[in-house]
Amino acid sequence: MATDLAHRGPHAGRGIDWPPDQLQSGIDTDGSPASSLAGPLARGLGWFSLGLGLAELLAPRSVAKMIGVPPTTGTLAVTQLMGVRELVHGLGILSSDRPAPWVWTRVAGDALDLGLLSRNLDRAGANRTRVAGAMLAVAGTTLGDLYDSTQLPRTAPAAMNVPMRVATSITINRSADDLYRYWRDLENLPDVMTHLKSVEDLGAGISRWTVRAPLGSSGTWDAEIVEDAPGVVVAWESLPGSDIPNSGEVRFKPAPGDRGTELHVLLHYEAPAGPIGAAVLKLFGDDPVQQVKDDIRRFKQVMETGQVVRSDGAAHGMDARSQPKQRPARPHSN
Amino acid sequence: MKANCWQGRNHVEVENVPDPRIMNARDAVVKITSTAICGSDLHLYDGFMPTMQHGDILGHEFMGEVVDIGPGVDNLKIGDRVVVPFPIACGNCNACERELFSLCENSNPNAGIAEKLLGHPTAGIFGYSHMTGGFAGGQAEYARVPFADVGPIKIENDLPDESVLFLSDIFPTGWMGAEMCDIQQGDVVAVWGAGPVGQFAIASAFLMGAERVIAIDRFDYRLRMARERNGAETLNYEHVDIPEALKELTGGRGPDSCIDCVGMEAHCAHTVPHLYDRAKQAARLETDRGHALREAIMSCRNGGTVSIVGVYGGTMDKFPVGSLMNRSIQIRTGQCHVQRYLKPLLQRIEDGDIDPSFVISHYMSLDDAPLGYETFKHKQDDCMKVVLKP
Ligand SMILES: NC(=O)c1ccc[n+]([C@@H]2O[C@H](COP(=O)([O-])OP(=O)(O)OC[C@H]3O[C@@H](n4cnc5c(N)ncnc54)[C@H](O)[C@@H]3O)[C@@H](O)[C@H]2O)c1
Ligand SMILES: [Zn+2]
Ligand SMILES: [Zn+2]
Numbered sequence: 021m022a023t024d025l026a027h028r029g030p031h032a033g034r035g036i037d038w039p040p041d042q043l044q045s046g047i048d049t050d051g052s053p054a055s056s057l058a059g060p061l062a063r064g065l066g067w068f069s070l071g072l073g074l075a076e077l078l079a080p081r082s083v084a085k086m087i088g089v090p091p092t093t094g095t096l097a098v099t100q101l102m103g104v105r106e107l108v109h110g111l112g113i114l115s116s117d118r119p120a121p122w123v124w125t126r127v128a129g130d131a132l133d134l135g136l137l138s139r140n141l142d143r144a145g146a147n148r149t150r151v152a153g154a155m156l157a158v159a160g161t162t163l164g165d166l167y168d169s170t171q172l173p174r175t176a177p178a179a180m181n182v183p184m185r186v187a188t189s190i191t192i193n194r195s196a197d198d199l200y201r202y203w204r205d206l207e208n209l210p211d212v213m214t215h216l217k218s219v220e221d222l223g224a225g226i227s228r229w230t231v232r233a234p235l236g237s238s239g240t241w242d243a244e245i246v247e248d249a250p251g252v253v254v255a256w257e258s259l260p261g262s263d264i265p266n267s268g269e270v271r272f273k274p275a276p277g278d279r280g281t282e283l284h285v286l287l288h289y290e291a292p293a294g295p296i297g298a299a300v301l302k303l304f305g306d307d308p309v310q311q312v313k314d315d316i317r318r319f320k321q322v323m324e325t326g327q328v329v330r331s332d333g334a335a336h337g338m339d340a341r342s343q344p345k346q347r348p349a350r351p352h353s354n
Numbered sequence: 355m356k357a358n359c360w361q362g363r364n365h366v367e368v369e370n371v372p373d374p375r376i377m378n379a380r381d382a383v384v385k386i387t388s389t390a391i392c393g394s395d396l397h398l399y400d401g402f403m404p405t406m407q408h409g410d411i412l413g414h415e416f417m418g419e420v421v422d423i424g425p426g427v428d429n430l431k432i433g434d435r436v437v438v439p440f441p442i443a444c445g446n447c448n449a450c451e452r453e454l455f456s457l458c459e460n461s462n463p464n465a466g467i468a469e470k471l472l473g474h475p476t477a478g479i480f481g482y483s484h485m486t487g488g489f490a491g492g493q494a495e496y497a498r499v500p501f502a503d504v505g506p507i508k509i510e511n512d513l514p515d516e517s518v519l520f521l522s523d524i525f526p527t528g529w530m531g532a533e534m535c536d537i538q539q540g541d542v543v544a545v546w547g548a549g550p551v552g553q554f555a556i557a558s559a560f561l562m563g564a565e566r567v568i569a570i571d572r573f574d575y576r577l578r579m580a581r582e583r584n585g586a587e588t589l590n591y592e593h594v595d596i597p598e599a600l601k602e603l604t605g606g607r608g609p610d611s612c613i614d615c616v617g618m619e620a621h622c623a624h625t626v627p628h629l630y631d632r633a634k635q636a637a638r639l640e641t642d643r644g645h646a647l648r649e650a651i652m653s654c655r656n657g658g659t660v661s662i663v664g665v666y667g668g669t670m671d672k673f674p675v676g677s678l679m680n681r682s683i684q685i686r687t688g689q690c691h692v693q694r695y696l697k698p699l700l701q702r703i704e705d706g707d708i709d710p711s712f713v714i715s716h717y718m719s720l721d722d723a724p725l726g727y728e729t730f731k732h733k734q735d736d737c738m739k740v741v742l743k744p
Binding site for chain 2: 191193279280310313314317320321324325326327328329330331332333334335337338339346347348349350351352353
């Protein structure tokens with residue numbers, strides 16, 4: 021025991037029962053932790069069926085989009101039917117004191133879903149990654165393996181005017197000081213964060229951020245560094261009156277052993293009503309966490325290998341938004 | 355240039371595509387002199403690997419001559435003869451520093467897809483779907499090789515292509531399959547699958563000091579090679595009950611180690627379980643047919659090791675976890691960390707311990723790749739390994 025205590029590092033979690041509000045990876049509306057949304061849904065097959073069923077029934081279009089199926093009248097109708105079936109299963113499982121037969125109807129139903137989904141793999145316009153992802157999710161469900169999946173209907177895009185929070189982290193094989201130095205020079209950021217067009221250092225801790233927006237337009241705001249501790253943290257906040265109120269922080273923590281440095285990113289943003297707000301939502305895409313994860317993976321590539329790695333399929337490197345329309349893995353003339 | 359492209363299930367076509375170019379400073383472009391078709395390519399050909407796109411160039415076992423290099427590559431020069439390992443690895447990340455090259459944290463630009471499907475992302479691989487990066491493969495006249503300062507090994511002897519080509523994948527893979535068994539004196543090793551990977555696992559197990567190796571397959575010509583070339587004992591699973599036979603051959607103990615060199619498209623001699631797995635796989639209820647792996651686990655001796663190098667993609671049914679747990683069986687597995695083995699295995703080839711060319715049964719021109727796939731898939735004409743010449 022004594023040696024255990026002696027070895028306690030600066031970030032040791034020994035003896036802590038991590039409360040959900042300290043585990044903030046993911047996206048969430050501000051105020052409630054991301055993981056607490058998934059909890060109730062993941063509590064059982066019955067609840068899962070109810071949630072999915074309702075979503076399929078009431079919002080077939082977003083479900084179809086989520087699983088990567090083109091939303092034609094046909095697929096929407098099938099999605100709604102799948103929804104009715106899910107509701108029957110869900111209510112059956114939850115309201116019966118002998119849930120086993122109802123669970124079996126679910127398994128049979130999964131077979132049906134998988135059959136339908138696999139047909140979609142070959143359908144023109146289907147998003148293969150998402151369909152494959154959805155298939156694996158359903159296959160996973162069949163095994164009763166209801167892990168907190170991104171396929172659950174909690175990834176609905178941020179609503180207007182709702183403050184959003186995105187949090188994620190990565191471990192990078194460089195010292196905290198190296199990472200801090202790159203990040204503190206905010207003008208470097210557009211190299212790794214694809215939605216940024218430029219960041220201009222105006223001096224005195226103030227910088228001007230310009231983001232790419234759809235249709236060639238762009239949004240600009242000024243931000244101020246509000247916390248700056250070399251090798252520990254950089255935090256910034258848009259100045260009052262900005263069109264796109266947002267703030268962010270990057271913390272650098274030594275990883276245990278010789279594993280380099282953990283980078284923890286936390287972004288807050290608010291999308292106001294109107295065209296700029298819509299542009300902001302577009303910017304972060306329908307999967308903002310993936311977007312930010314890609315950004316920090318790109319940052320890791322630059323810090324560890326000196327380059328953003330490209331392939332013929334992913335010519336711009338890590339980029340969630342371009343993944344659905346990836347080109348074939350062969351050289352292209354342009 | 356000409357390249358062999360995936361055009362859907364059971365359909366590849368040799369097409370004209372633009373030549374590859376340098377896209378990153380640490381790239382090289384290689385003019386391919388020899389390239390092979392692998393059992394892993396069959397999983398793509400058969401349509402069991404998600405995230406393939408029409409037009410993807412296949413192939414991850416290739417070698418050739420460096421014809422262009424980026425400014426970040428200082429250990430190669432134009433004209434060098436190189437063998438290229440199938441996993442793409444940066445050499446800088448935590449995984450690479452620990453020699454876990456197929457888990458490189460930087461080489462997969464589609465890490466996001468892989469993470470969704472697997473929980474955590476894996477390295478980039480040539481010609482092996484978009485979840486491993488969307489990299490064009492090497493069944494072509496030229497290939498772009500990222501991180502060329504880390505992966506390719508220079509061949510400075512005058513050994514022919516066929517003796518060194520398989521350093522790119524199957525020789526190190528079979529070797530790693532045996533190495534993961536941590537073979538001790540007196541060990542009996544059983545190998546499921548007597549394809550090229552299985553043959554190298556058998557040969558490697560003997561080089562590591564195994565007392566006996568028992569190979570399992572159903573194709574006589576493959577079992578013959580296991581016996582006559584590599585000194586294994588063989589069992590045909592269509593004729594004998596494998597777990598029973600293995601007990602009998604080992605005094606009831608079971609093999610000390612079992613190596614799965616079959617993977618996700620395992621076949622089963624008995625119609626009912628085979629149809630069960632086929633049906634579930636076709637309905638995408640499981641992505642992997644588990645017959646060989648289940649049998650390997652059930653057959654392994656108490657406290658033994660099951661080493662999996664056959665490739666699996668997703669989920670499997672009826673996995674005998676109880677047998678595994680209660681009998682203290684250890685599982686070791688992975689896509690091969692090829693870069694780790696290039697030098698020592700090239701040395702073995704140079705020393706004459708092994709000449710990997712023994713697995714080659716067919717040479718074809720790159721133009722005949724579609725025929726090569728069909729012949730290899732259906733094990734026609736005693737096909738063991740097809741080498742394509744661009
Ligand atoms: N881990 C890696 O890095 C790596 C690298 C290369 C290949 N692989 C994998 O290794 C596996 C074998 O590759 P290969 O090129 O030798 O392929 P292959 O198709 O030539 O060989 C597979 C062999 O398995 C036999 N087989 C099928 N079902 C069996 C069963 N139930 N019991 C025993 N044998 C059975 C087949 O008859 C065939 O001979 C594939 O899954 C391939 O993807 C893995
Ligand atoms: Zn291979
Ligand atoms: Zn790496």
